[in-house]
Amino acid sequence: MTSRIIDKRHLGGNVWRIRLAAPLIARERKAGQFVILRVDPEWGERIPLTIADADEKVGTIDVIFQVAGASTESLARLESGDELADLAGPLGRPSVVTAPDDRAKNRVIIIGGGVGVAPAHSVAQAMKAAGNRVTSIIGARTAELVIMEEELRLASDELIVVTDDGSYGRNGLVTAPLGELLAADSASVREVVMFGPPMMMKFCAEATRPFGVKTTASLTAVMIDGTGMCGGCRVTVGGETKFVCVDGPEFDAHKVDFDNLIRRLSAFSKEEYHKCRSGIFG
Amino acid sequence: MTVKERLAIEPQAMPEQDPVLRARNMDEVALGYTAQAAMREAERCLNCPARPCVAGCPVKLRIPDFIAAVAKGDFAVALAIIRENSLLPAVCGRVCPQERQCQKHCTVGRLLGDVSKAVAIGRIERFVADNAVDSAEIPAVAPTGRRVAVVGTGPASITCAADCARAGHEVVMFEAFHKPGGVLVYGIPEFRLPKRIVEREIETLERMGVKIVTDFIVSRTRRLEDLRCEYDAVFIGSGAGTPKFMGIEGEDLVGVFSANEYLTRANLMKAYREEKAATPYWHGAKVAVLGGGNVAMDASRMALRLGAREVHLIYRRSEREMPARAEEIQHAKEEGVIFHMLENASRIIGDENGFVNAVECHRCELTEPDASGRRRSVPVKGSEFILPVDTVIVAIGSGQNPLITSAVPGLKVDGRGRIAVDGETMETSLPGVFAGGDIVQGAATVILAMGDGRRAAAAINSYLAGR
Numbered sequence: 001m002t003s004r005i006i007d008k009r010h011l012g013g014n015v016w017r018i019r020l021a022a023p024l025i026a027r028e029r030k031a032g033q034f035v036i037l038r039v040d041p042e043w044g045e046r047i048p049l050t051i052a053d054a055d056e057k058v059g060t061i062d063v064i065f066q067v068a069g070a071s072t073e074s075l076a077r078l079e080s081g082d083e084l085a086d087l088a089g090p091l092g093r094p095s096v097v098t099a100p101d102d103r104a105k106n107r108v109i110i111i112g113g114g115v116g117v118a119p120a121h122s123v124a125q126a127m128k129a130a131g132n133r134v135t136s137i138i139g140a141r142t143a144e145l146v147i148m149e150e151e152l153r154l155a156s157d158e159l160i161v162v163t164d165d166g167s168y169g170r171n172g173l174v175t176a177p178l179g180e181l182l183a184a185d186s187a188s189v190r191e192v193v194m195f196g197p198p199m200m201m202k203f204c205a206e207a208t209r210p211f212g213v214k215t216t217a218s219l220t221a222v223m224i225d226g227t228g229m230c231g232g233c234r235v236t237v238g239g240e241t242k243f244v245c246v247d248g249p250e251f252d253a254h255k256v257d258f259d260n261l262i263r264r265l266s267a268f269s270k271e272e273y274h275k276c277r278s279g280i281f282g
Numbered sequence: 283m284t285v286k287e288r289l290a291i292e293p294q295a296m297p298e299q300d301p302v303l304r305a306r307n308m309d310e311v312a313l314g315y316t317a318q319a320a321m322r323e324a325e326r327c328l329n330c331p332a333r334p335c336v337a338g339c340p341v342k343l344r345i346p347d348f349i350a351a352v353a354k355g356d357f358a359v360a361l362a363i364i365r366e367n368s369l370l371p372a373v374c375g376r377v378c379p380q381e382r383q384c385q386k387h388c389t390v391g392r393l394l395g396d397v398s399k400a401v402a403i404g405r406i407e408r409f410v411a412d413n414a415v416d417s418a419e420i421p422a423v424a425p426t427g428r429r430v431a432v433v434g435t436g437p438a439s440i441t442c443a444a445d446c447a448r449a450g451h452e453v454v455m456f457e458a459f460h461k462p463g464g465v466l467v468y469g470i471p472e473f474r475l476p477k478r479i480v481e482r483e484i485e486t487l488e489r490m491g492v493k494i495v496t497d498f499i500v501s502r503t504r505r506l507e508d509l510r511c512e513y514d515a516v517f518i519g520s521g522a523g524t525p526k527f528m529g530i531e532g533e534d535l536v537g538v539f540s541a542n543e544y545l546t547r548a549n550l551m552k553a554y555r556e557e558k559a560a561t562p563y564w565h566g567a568k569v570a571v572l573g574g575g576n577v578a579m580d581a582s583r584m585a586l587r588l589g590a591r592e593v594h595l596i597y598r599r600s601e602r603e604m605p606a607r608a609e610e611i612q613h614a615k616e617e618g619v620i621f622h623m624l625e626n627a628s629r630i631i632g633d634e635n636g637f638v639n640a641v642e643c644h645r646c647e648l649t650e651p652d653a654s655g656r657r658r659s660v661p662v663k664g665s666e667f668i669l670p671v672d673t674v675i676v677a678i679g680s681g682q683n684p685l686i687t688s689a690v691p692g693l694k695v696d697g698r699g700r701i702a703v704d705g706e707t708m709e710t711s712l713p714g715v716f717a718g719g720d721i722v723q724g725a726a727t728v729i730l731a732m733g734d735g736r737r738a739a740a741a742i743n744s745y746l747a748g749r
Contacts, residue, residue, distance in 0.1 A: 001497045024503050038460060045551070045560035046460070071560050086460040088497035224551070224561075227458050227499060228683055229523040230543035236534050241527060246685065260534050263636035267536045271562035 003037070003087035005080050006060055011147040014067040015115055016076050017052070023059030025051070025089045031122040032095030032218065032250060035063065036226040039074040041085035047071050048223045048245070050195075051090060052118035064118035064147070069272045091226045092249045095218075097126040100190055107188045108132040109181060110156070111174050111204060113139040113196020117148050119218060120195040124155040132190065133157045137177050139200065143168035174200060175207045186211040194218065194253065198265065202258035209254055217253035219244050222267060235261050285328055289390065293399055294323040301616035305586040308472045308554060311613055312376070312408075317355075320409040324353035326390055327401045334387035335403060340733045341367045345384055345403055352406055361414035364407060369441050370732060372479045375408025377470060377576075378729050379607045398608070420490050423450040428746045431456065431513035433500045433686070436464020437728045438719025439519030440483060441735030442742070446517075447490045449743045454513070455487075456498040461550060464521055465720075466728070468550040469542070471580050473587070474610070477549075501689040506715075514749070515714050515742045518701060519735065522720035523683030527676055528572065532630030537638035539564065541573070541581040541677035548584050566673030568592045570641050571619075572627055573677030574599065579610035581675045582619040593619045594669060598626040598646045598659040624648070626659070628666065630674050640670045680725040687721075700724055707741035708734055716742055 007019035025035060029051050038044035053062040067076050078084070100106035108127045112120030117138050128134045136156040140146045141164045153159045160177045161169030170177065174196075182189065192208050192215045194201045201217045208215045221233035221244040228246035235244055238255035242248065297313040298304075304311050315323065327349045335345040344363050351360035364371045378384075384403045385391065391400030428451045432443045435457040443453045461467055463480040488494065500506055500520070509516055525540030527533050544564070547553040553563035569585040571578050574597035585593045595614065597604060600623050604611060615621065624646045631640040645665035648657040682699030694702040694711035701710055701717040708716045718734025720726055 001495065024498075028503060028505075040560065043552070043555070043558045043560055045562075074560075086497045088458065088460070088499060088503070090502055091499065224543055224546050225459065227523065227685055229525070230546055231525040231527065231540040232543040234527075234534065241534065257534075260636065263536055264534070267564070268562040271565075 001087065002083045002085060005078055005082050005084070008078070008080050011064065013145040014076070015064065015145065015147055016067070017062055017064045017118075018075070018078075019060050019062050020084065020087060021059060022061045022087055025087070026054040026056045026059050026061050029054045029061060029090040030094030031097065031126045032119065033090035033092045034226075034249065035061070035087055035089030036091060036223065037063075037075075037084050037088070038086040039071060039078065039084060044074075044085050045071045046086075046224055046226065048091070048220070048226055050119040050218075050249075051122075053122055064115060066115040088226070091245060093247070095123045095126065095193070095250060097123065097130050099131045105188055105190050106131070106133050108134050108190055109178065109192045110134060110136045111139070111178065111192065111194040111196065111200075112136065112152065113174060113194075113200040114141070114145060115147070116194075116196030116218070117152060120193075121148050121152050121155055123193055123195075124152060127193075128155055128157070135181060136160070137162065137174045138169075139163075139174035139196065140168075141165065173203070175203050178204055179207050182208060182211045182213065186213055189213050191216060193250075198258050198262050201253060202262075205253035205256070205258070215253040216250050217256055218249045219251060219256065219261065220249070220265070221245075221261065222265060235264070283325065288326055288328055289393060291322065291326045293326065293402060294319040294405075296402075296405055301613075301618070304473065305583070305617040308587055310476050311473050312609075314412055315405055315409040317409075317413070320352055320406055321355060323402050324349045324406055327353070328389055330389040332389060334389065335384040335401075338384045338386055340383065340729045341736065343367050343384075348410065349401065349403070349406055352410060357410055357414040360410045364410060367736070368732065369444050370437060370483055370728065371407050372411035373437070373466060373475060373483070374729050374732070375404050375411055376475055377607075377727070378404055379727065380404040381608045383729070423448065425452065426450040426746065428452065428514045429454070429512070430742060430746075431509045431516045432519065433517065434458075434464055434519035434521055434719070435462035435484070435494060436466060436519055436521050436719060436731065438731035438735040438738075439464070439517065440487060441732045442517045442519065442716075442718065442739045443487055443492050444490060445736060445739030446742055447487070447492050449739075451514075451743075451746060453492045455492060455494045456500050457494060457496045458499040459550065460496050462494050462496060464519075468546045469577065469580070471545065471549055471584055473583065474580065499685065501686045506686060506690045506693075510712070510714065514746055515716065517735075517738055517742065518686060518710070518715065518717040518721060519719045519731070520683060520686050520721050522680040522725040524681040524699075525676070526679045526681055528627065528678065530627060530629050532632060532638070533676070535630055535632040535638045536636055537564065537566070537632075537672055538630055538674045538676065541571075541577045541675050542680065544581055544675050545577070545584060548588060554588055563588060564673060566590050566671075568594075568671045569673040569675065570594045570596055570627070570669060570671040571675045571677055572596050573679070574604040574606060575677065575679070576606045576610055577679075578677035579606045579614045581677045582614055583617055585673070585675070586617055586619065590673070594622055594671065595619050596622045596625050596627060596643060598624065599648060599657075600624055603657075624659070626661065627674070628661070631668070638672055638674055640668050641674055642666055642668055680720075682721060682724070698724065706737065708738035709741060709745075714745065
């Protein structure tokens with residue numbers, strides 16, 4: 001089924017937000033789920049993107065993405081009124097959002113790195129709505145790449161922004177404020193939920209491990225079908241093979257083999273480079 | 283013609299692309315009989331009274347009758363006879379394991395003492411399907427006002443949808459992928475089953491008024507319970523869609539693929555058209571394929587076409603136990619796939635970057651038959667050896683995809699995730715919900731799926747008539 005682009009917005013750097021007409025997906029979607037889409041009807045690649053937001057009444061979903069290869073490049077070149085060849089979803093298991101059952105232990109820390117801020121935002125909203133005290137941390141390379149700051153501030157009780165180069169907010173990586181929060185009061189933290197580059201999540205998981213805090217990572221992986229049919233998105237969690245598309249995308253970060261995930265994500269880098277450089281997509 | 287004269291006719295060879303050339307292109311290998319060859323092959327049939335071929339066919343095609351029509355040049359009549367029971371003759375003629383079904387007990391093969399000299403029923407069927415002009419108009423049927431939802435667009439679903447549409451019901455098919463056809467488009471390669479054939483069957487369905495919705499994942503885009511409210515009956519033909527891995531060390535290394543992934547990139551996503559397709563494929567030069575079924579043959583032969591210099595097929599039993607179609611084994615050998623029988627992989631080895639660079643294998647032997655009559659394959663101690671490869675494709679079978687079965691309360695499923703159904707009606711534990719094909723059988727064949735689809739449609743049609 002095709003899907004029309006209702007709105008397109010540049011969020012900064014090479015990050016875009018696209019609003020798509022998708023009434024069925026908007027109705028069924030829960031926070032944390034993703035879609036698989038194709039730009040070109042005949043030759044397009046199937047790529048997964050997290051659903052950043054959905055409006056059931058209007059029948060639209062938002063996806064936020066960074067241009068990282070040939071398909072996202074084609075996607076970024078579409079305009080309002082254009083159509084995607086295919087849009088399928090919602091896929092993946094929804095984020096597990098629960099209310100605190102202990103008033104002393106009622107905080108959730110949400111970490112969004114780079115374009116991961118988009119899915120982080122909808123989970124922050126859901127966690128806050130469930131009665132948790134939400135502290136959110138945004139990490140970006142530079143000021144231009146800080147996205148959805150105001151939206152995330154509204155969805156959180158506290159917001160910390162860090163940039164690698166110090167051009168906005170605090171200078172440093174998300175692990176710094178995370179470490180400080182836990183050192184100050186880890187007993188109040190129910191869960192840390194992370195969205196962003198696997199390297200970031202790997203180091204954050206190590207930062208939370210000594211405190212024994214439940215830490216959830218939302219993983220991305222190379223996908224083809226997105227329905228559990230091919231195993232291309234498999235990741236090792238606690239020594240077991242899991243599929244990001246049907247068992248995830250969220251997993252216990254203390255059990256994820258991040259090194260293997262990072263390697264598997266690079267499987268087609270050479271081909272990707274060639275396709276971008278050869279300019280076959282215009 | 284006398285029996286002796288018929289038995290003396292040479293079995294007609296199937297023209298095929300040259301193995302060296304075809305191992306580097308995606309075009310169909312078997313080129314099809316000419317009318318002359320088809321008629322000559324048809325003359326070999328004795329029209330024997332026993333008709334063991336019919337008994338051997340999962341959908342009981344009137345084989346000797348369509349063959350007799352071909353012998354007379356009445357190709358349209360032959361097609362009509364086939365279409366009584368089979369909706370996909372162009373597919374089945376190409377992919378059925380005839381040597382285990384219709385051709386296995388063929389009287390001609392028996393009299394000549396060689397099953398490979400049986401009447402080439404599959405090849406004749408394929409000729410009829412490819413060449414007979416489909417003169418039968420689709421008869422107009424009074425709409426019943428009943429609606430049937432069909433989940434999936436593989437062979438079981440295609441068959442069920444057609445039979446329900448023929449009864450006058452409104453049929454809507456829901457396909458998770460962006461292209462309909464199921465395993466016929468994502469699994470079976472172009473060089474074995476050209477996609478235009480599947481497209482033609484889908485077009486026939488659409489001309490019958492069946493609606494096909496793609497990118498629709500039942501139990502995600504919409505729950506099955508909601509479909510049950512909106513439709514009068516539901517058929518689940520969602521297929522066997524979970525890859526099986528060996529569970530050995532190194533299976534998570536870069537360069538290890540399930541056959542599903544490897545084939546889907548090449549078949550459905552046409553990754554081999556590098557200059558056009560956005561989907562990348564893995565450029566393996568030395569490939570190991572683990573398994574011995576049709577999927578393993580397909581993956582091996584696809585690897586050659588994707589540029590591999592060496593393809594090693596590793597199977598833990600002997601060739602006699604291989605479940606693959608005889609023709610596929612033959613074609614794979616001709617194309618240069620290196621067969622390692624009675625060997626198995628123990629672990630996959632990678633370099634410092636986590637990319638595959640070898641597979642450690644060991645030799646196997648078969649034990650005496652156990653209680654079930656099957657000989658088990660056991661490793662020979664101390665027989666380990668290293669095979670340098672950069673790609674490993676795991677083609678050891680598929681399990682049931684749990685997307686639907688895990689999300690529908692009340693849908694009874696067996697220990698292996700297969701939907702439990704009544705053997706006659708294909709009805710599940712949920713009234714008005716039927717199922718068939720691989721999701722019920724386990725990974726099986728197109729023709730068995732078709733048989734399930736027919737049985738289910740007949741039951742659905744009765745079920746709807748009685749309401």
